[in-house]
Amino acid sequence: MSEREHFLADPAATEALGRALAATAPAGAVVFLEGPLGAGKSSLARAWLRALGVQGAIKSPTYTLVERYALPDGGEAAHLDLYRLADAAELDFLGLDELADARLWLVEWPERGALGLPPSDLRISLALAGTGRVARLQATSARGEAWLGKTPG
Template sequence: MTTSYWLADSDSTDRLGRSLAQTRPPRAVVHLQGDLGAGKSTLARALLRELGVQGAIRSPTYTLVERYPLATGGEAWHLDLYRIGDPGELEYLGLDTDDVTLWLVEWPERGLGSLPAPDLCIEMALEGDGRIAALKPQTGTGQRWLEHLAEAAPLAHDS
């Protein structure tokens, strides 16, 4: 089941990111999809900030991956695969690690077959003056995450 949220502005996007962080499972893979400017990096930045990441949270557009230690242990990896031409290129990024507790992957379709399967897919789309975020669980972990999100953070949404 897909849960959609209307995000009227960047503050709404930040609130959704914070709520996702507050309800996240111990380990998760999130695929962030949508056109350029749809709000994927904004959502990821808010989620990471809520998880206690200090300092600059850079978009990994040019570095491809940014690693952030989490206060609760482990690491969050934020990937932006927009510039990847072939999924095989990911082999050189050293993505094989057990320390990653949260994967945030923008443009995941460019790394198919070389990425861990998603627990949650978030499709971001511009609509009028705002955005729509459609959250689609892909595993039991993703489904429970959305259930916790709905219980803990009642945001304006439709299903």
């Protein structure tokens, strides 16, 4: 599967990547956001949700584990942060079945959800690089492959 890297020099570059991905995302896309604490996973998710038209506060789901956002043009997006999950079996209590029709899943710390998550279409690995960040985008499905081909960059 295809892979691409982006250097994100500053918050504006992170926002631009979020906008580009939002503009080209297929319906029902599942995105795994990976990287250490402070790598920019929540910042990218926030920029992405803003680009989809979410207004008001966009809270990090660090404590709630799941935040759902109604999208102005219909449907909803889900932002999950599984960092505090002690066991993948806890996913059963998060009501993920209610998200089956979500237009977008943004999942931070997906490795903590093990096999309880839908398969990803795109994996984004973020890492600190000097004063900026590097985002490595990797298609992980045929739909992700087509999506990555449409994303500028």
